[in-house]
Amino acid sequence: MTDARAQSALRRLWRRLPAPVRRRARTLAGRPPTPTARPAPAPAPKPLPEPVTLPDDLPDRPQPRPEASVRLFVGPANHAGQGYRWARAVERDRPQVSAVAFAPTRPGGFSFAIDYTVPLPVYWDNELWARDQLAYLESFTHVLVEAQQPLLGLHLDEDFTREVAHLADHGVRAAAMCHGSDIRLPSRHVQDNPWSPFLVPGYRKTVELEALATLNAQRLTDLGIPVFVSTPDLLDDVPAARWCPVVVDTERWHTERNVRRPVPVVAHAPSRPEVKGSDLVEPTLHALHEAGVIEYRRISRVPARQMPEIYRDSDIVLDQFRIGSYGVAACEAMAAGCVVLGNVREPVRERVRAATGTDLPLVQADPDTLEEVLRGVVAAPERVARLGEAGVAFANQVHDGTVSANVLRTFLDGPR
Missing domain, CATH: 3.40.50.2000 (Glycogen Phosphorylase B;)
Structure with a gap:
């Protein structure tokens, strides 16, 4: 067989081989395989995130009197209007105290009096508002944190202990006010209360509240700040606290x-x-x-x-x-x-x-x-x-x- 006829036969044999075999042979021979598909299209550019803005209708922050030697911030719960009532009580008690009570507006709430409020979504997840609020808090001398809730929503990891530590670095003294389910331990409560809600089969919040109260108690112990309770039964859960009675007009x-x-x-x-x-x-x-x-x-x-x-x-x-x-x-x-x-x-x-x-x-x-x-x-x-x-x-x-x-x-x- 001549060389020309041999090469022609080899070409025919090559064409009969399956395409994957031919591609593998080319790879082993040092030749890149013939492309069998179009290149993937370049990814579409991702749109830039919307810039964080503040709603136009947010109220101005009430400023504590600059001449006041004690400037107290109370928040962010205002359960039954108590944050506002404690703020007014300390102002009546001494003229050198200027107090501001804050709580976000919660849909379906009872519309208790408050000094300063913003919509709940702004409180929880607006970085601009949180940064401004932190600078605002630094203008006070004292902060009373209610129910161990974060003062700045998700900012600083939704952790009031980080907020307290930051404020302490800026000379602001903090205390905690426990309201109820934030510190009441279900496993303890059922021992002394035969009608405890935590004994009701299927009560959906028992496990959640047990974890919350345990966490909050540990955080308060670690912080070592003054602790108050709004009702006398809560001294069962925080024996070192002081009872600060609720206030009514x-x-x-x-x-x-x-x-x-x-x-x-x-x-x-x-x-x-x-x-x-x-x-x-x-x-x-x-x-x-x-x-x-x-x-x-x-x-x-x-x-x-x-x-x-x-x-x-x-x-x-x-x-x-x-x-x-x-x-x-x-x-x-x-x-x-x-x-x-x-x-x-x-x-x-x-x-x-x-x-x-x-x-x-x-x-x-x-x-x-x-x-x-x-x-x-x-x-x-x-x-x-x-x-x-x-x-x-x-x-x-x-x-x-x-x-x-x-x-x-x-x-x-x-x-x-």
Whole structure:
């Protein structure tokens, strides 16, 4: 066979080989394989992220008085309006104090009074606002962090301890105010409270709150800053803290009660029915209502500004039955002259007595004894009058802000 014929035969044999074999042979021979596909298109350029901006309608930040020797920032919870009330209390207590209360506006909230607010999305995730807010905080001498919540949203990793450390580096002294579920440990609470909400099968927040309270307790221990609690039962969870009573505007809630109705109006206005124990007591209340013993009114979704009128038209108010303590709603009802019933554990009553020198005039009733207690109150009009007067006096003495301001002095007067 001639060379030409041999080469022609080899070419025919080559063309019969599968394409993958031919490509492999070329590679081994040092020749790049013939491209079998078009090159991938170049990736499209990614659009640049939208620049972070601030909404045009944000309110101006209220400035503390520059001549004030103590400039206090309170936030960011304002639960039941308490941040605002503590701020006003310390200002009334001493003229050299200037205080600002802050909380973001939460959709569906109760519209409590506040000095400064921004929409919740701005608070949580606007870097420009957070940077400006941090510089603003540096102009204060003291910061009272409520409920161990971050002052700057997601900035600084949503960690109030990092915020406190930064402020300390700028000469700002911090303290913590525990409100309730932020520090109340479910595993401890169930040991002393047979009606604890954490004993309810399937209560969805128990595991979450156990982790939160454990984390917050450890953070407070590590920080070593002053700690206050808004209700006396929380001293079970933070024994080294001080009770700083909640504050109500007693003049706003005051009511003249000259006539008691033969069938008293009993109101129950639970902010969170599953925690207040509404399910435990409402069957009794409905039965007494049907029997004509009381006129029962369940209050829900009423703005805070309308509650004084609700209590003016009520004789008896039922507070809470699962937690074992009392809070803002009970104080408002007492200030309005209502008789208040609720489940308050004896150790909590003893703490109130030791701190104030007076007994808590909240009628003890639990889900098992409510009917008997309520019938007894209704059957004794003169007792109703005495209890109403005692409640007004207690609210004026303990919850008008004077005691709270004295407690907070230990923080505001401390070394800086």
